[in-house]
Amino acid sequence: MNTEVAETADHSPGRFSTTRWSVVLSCADSGIESVAARDALSELCKTYWRPIFAYLCRRGYSTQDAEDLTQDFFSSLLQGPLLKRADPERGRFRSLLLKALQDLLAHAAEKLEARKRGGGVKFVSWDDWMAKAPSQLSISAHALNSWSPEQLFDLRWAATVVEQALRRLHDECASRRRLRLFETLSLYLTTERADVSYHNLATTLGITESAVKKQLHNLRRRYRWLIYEEVAQTVEDPREVEGEIRYLCATLAAGSEAAA
Structure with missing residues (x-):
């Protein structure tokens, strides 16, 4: 994922007038709960749990406590009046989750004690989370040990966006019986063309070099669009998408430099 994503995605500013996040916010504004809003928020939570978990671990919580607090956090998010208290940062789902999580930690000891007494409510099976959203991008030991919890949250968030886009691209190729093409070319989606x-790719795939160039170009273009779509689901205003992508690209770049 690089700045080219933000600059060359083929999109129309008005295309995403309704996103999962805008559905959630519109219901919060009207004070009316709806199945659509809860389903949209639930889907966002299941996708973006890893940044929450990474933040909690960096704050010093044990793996078990971090798992429990992550579950409790999303349960309270879906059940409580959190969205109404989200101003002024609520426009971006990433910002809201981090602020809400910091508020939750003020009562973390009580939450964990309630868990021990059997008072916890599971939002979803932890094993299901792990199975549905396996991490494909590793985070460097340097970042894990030296970055602040907030920096690590954003890095894990950016990685999740990339993982979601790659997963969707994989599924699309698989549905068209082009999985071998994806597995061969996906390693080069963000590689400089000169590299x-x-x-070699033409030899591996048994096609001409011109065909490889065309297929890689198409995959890159689709990949950029899927990243745009993924980010669009987490902001209220479509005009915020490109700014959010640029920020996430810069975060990933910083993470890569830290690993070097």
């Missing part, structure tokens, strides 16, 4: 050996 790509089209000859």
Whole structure:
């Protein structure tokens, strides 16, 4: 994921007038709960639990406590009046979750004690979370040990966006019986063109170099669009999408430099 994503995605500013996040916010504004809003928020939570978990671990909580607090956090998010208290940062789901999590930690000891007494309510099976959203991008030991919890939250968030886009691209290729093409070319989605050996790829795939160039171009273009779509689901205003992508790209770049 690089700045090219923000600059060249083929999109229309008005395309995402209704997103999962805008559905949730509109219901919060009207004071009316709806199945659509809860389903949209639930889907966002299941996708973006890893940044929450990473933040809690960096704050010093044990793995078990971090798991329990992550579950409690999303349960309270879905059940409580959190969205109405989200101003002024509520426009971005990422900002809201971090602020809400920091508020939750003020009562973390009580939450964990309630868990021990059997008072916890599971939002979803932890094993289900792990199975549905396996981490494909590793975080460097340097970032894990030296970055602040807030920096690590944003890094894990950016990685999740990339993982979601890659997963969708994989599924699309699989549905068209082009999985081998994806598995071969996906490693080069963000590689500088000068560093790509089209000859070797053509030999591997059994097609011409010009065909490789065309297929890789198409995959890159689709990948950028899927990232745009993914980010669009987490902001209220479509005009915020490109700014959010640029920020996440910069965060990933900083993480890569830290790993170097």
